[in-house]
Every structure is written in C-alpha cells, then in structure tokens.
Amino acid sequence: MAVLRRLLRVPPLQAWASASEGSLATSCLADRCLWDRVHAQQRPSNVPTFDWFFGYEEVQGFLLPLLQESRFACLPRVLDVGCGTSGLCVGLYTQSPHPVDVLGVDFSPVAVAHMNSLLEGGQGQMPLSPGHPKSHLCFRQANALNLVRVAPSGSFQLLLDKGTWDxxxxxxxxxxxxxxxxxxxxxxxxxxxxxxxxxxxxxxLPYLEQTCQGRTVTVQQLGPFGGITYFAYLVKDIH
Structure with a gap:
C-alpha cells in the first residue's frame, strides 16, 4: 500500500522519526507494539508532536469550513481516530476560532500518555490553551476497531482519520x-x-462507495506537501 512508501519518506530534519524507518519497513503497521516503540523514542524538546503525512497548518483551510458549514446547534464534537502524537487535535483545539470539542483516540497507551502530558503542561511545556474559550480537548486510549467505550453511536459531527485506515x-x-x-x-x-x-x-473510491451506501462519497486533492500529493475522502449523509 502506498502509505508505507510515504511513511518512510521522512524529511531529514525530522531525525526523531527516521530511527523508526527500519521497524516500519519490516513490521505490520496494525501492530500496537510497533507504535508503542515508535512513540516511546526520545524526541527533541522542541518537537512535542509529530505528524506523518502533514500537520494541522497544511489543512486548517480545509477543516475549518467543515466545522462551519452545518452551523451545529450544539458544540461540534470532533474525533481524531488513531491520533498518535499528531498535532491535528492540538491545532484544532489551540487555533480554531470556532468552539470545538475534540477527542483524540489511539490504541497506543504511550501515545495517549504523551498527548495528555502535553495537554496538561508536562514535558517542560506550557499547558495548551484553547483558541476559543468554549473549546475542549482530551485524549483516550481506544482501538479504532471498537470505539464503544469512548464513542456512542452518532455522537461525532466530524471524524478525522489521517492514515489510520491505511x-x-x-x-x-x-x-x-x-x-x-x-x-x-x-x-x-x-x-x-x-x-x-x-x-x-x-x-x-469504489470501496468507500460500496461500503458507505446511503451516503455520498467525494474526494478532494490536497497539497502537494513536501512534494507529495494527498487526498481527502469525505463521507457524508446523502440527504
């Protein structure tokens, strides 16, 4: 799958991630122990988060309209499934001018502990501050194949999956x-x-259209970021 090639194309300045290349090349990317080892690696103090593919800054212009378009009656709930130590949740929480209730979940307890520490001001960092006073952020451990403990049916207005399905x-x-x-x-x-x-x-697209019957499936090209073109596959209710 193409995702493996992208994961291994790590920019030289991100030396923290390059140490993982051998493991990623020879291991199953669905293995929790692999990601525990990756997230447990010591990282530079000035790199509290790490993003495969791209970060929040590259896609904030894409994400923010999704939070606005429906003018949700309640505080929109956002789920980042397989968040790892990405800055996607952090960016939404700290930079969105619109109020959001963000939950990041990952099956790696190492990743979740790191992100909760970052949120609360550990690791020599200041506690994270919301971009809107009503915004909320938390991280919980959960397997993307079974989210019952953290996510009741129909409970999120926006669900983000950055490479987790891959x-x-x-x-x-x-x-x-x-x-x-x-x-x-x-x-x-x-x-x-x-x-x-x-x-x-x-x-x-053919797989999503077959599996998500009753919903519309569209695709939008993103980037290129670092010379790589990505895609955003959007699944919405057909009505």
Whole structure:
C-alpha cells in the first residue's frame, strides 16, 4: 500500500522519526507494539508532536469550513481516530476560532500518555490553551476497531482519520472493513467522515462507495506537501 512508501519518506530534519524507518519497513503497521516503540523514542524538546503525512497548518483551510458549514446547534464534537502524537487535535483545539470539542483516540497507551502530558503542561511545556474559550480537548486510549467505550453511536459531527485506515489495512481487509463500519457508527447523521490518505482515488473510491451506501462519497486533492500529493475522502449523509 502506498502509505508505507510515504511513511518512510521522512524529511531529514525530522531525525526523531527516521530511527523508526527500519521497524516500519519490516513490521505490520496494525501492530500496537510497533507504535508503542515508535512513540516511546526520545524526541527533541522542541518537537512535542509529530505528524506523518502533514500537520494541522497544511489543512486548517480545509477543516475549518467543515466545522462551519452545518452551523451545529450544539458544540461540534470532533474525533481524531488513531491520533498518535499528531498535532491535528492540538491545532484544532489551540487555533480554531470556532468552539470545538475534540477527542483524540489511539490504541497506543504511550501515545495517549504523551498527548495528555502535553495537554496538561508536562514535558517542560506550557499547558495548551484553547483558541476559543468554549473549546475542549482530551485524549483516550481506544482501538479504532471498537470505539464503544469512548464513542456512542452518532455522537461525532466530524471524524478525522489521517492514515489510520491505511495502517489498519496492512493487517488485512477484515480489520480495515471493521474500522470503517465503526467510524460510520459513531458519526452523527449529518456528520462528515474524512479519510486523509495518499491512496489513489481509483483504488479507494469504489470501496468507500460500496461500503458507505446511503451516503455520498467525494474526494478532494490536497497539497502537494513536501512534494507529495494527498487526498481527502469525505463521507457524508446523502440527504
């Protein structure tokens, strides 16, 4: 799958991640122990988060309109599934001018502990401050294939998946299919699921259209970022 090539194309300045290349090249990306080892590696003090693919800054112009378009009656809930130590949740929480209730989940307890520490002001950092006084952020450990403990059905207006489905798919089609069904379960009727990936639309779209019957599936090209073109696959209610 194309995601493996992208994960291994780490910019030289991000030396923290380069130490993981050997493990990523020879391991199953759906293996929690692999990601525990990756997230446990010592990182530079000035790099509290790390993003595969791209960071919040590159896609904030894409994300913020999604929070506005429906003018949700309540505080919009955002789920970042497989958040790792990405800055996507952090960016939404600290920079969004609109109020958001953000939950980041990951199956790696190492990643979740790191992000909660960052949120609370550990690791020599200042506590994170919301971009809007009503915004909220938390991180919890959960498996993307079973989110029952953290996400009741229909409870999120925006669900973000940045490469997580790609990684789960490395473990086989059954797990990938279960993850997509679980994402659809927790999505509110008027909500939007966004899968960020480098996988070609000719491959991804037929699968999403078949699995997400009753919903519209569209794709938007992003980037290039660092010379790489990505895609945002959007799944919404058909009405």
């Amino acid at each position: 990684a789960v798919a490395r473990g086989g089609p059954p797990g990938a299919h279960q993850m997509l069904l679980e994402c659809l379960r927790v999505l509110s009727p008027q909500g939007t699921l966004v899968q960020f990936s480098d996988e070609d639309p000719d491959v991804r």
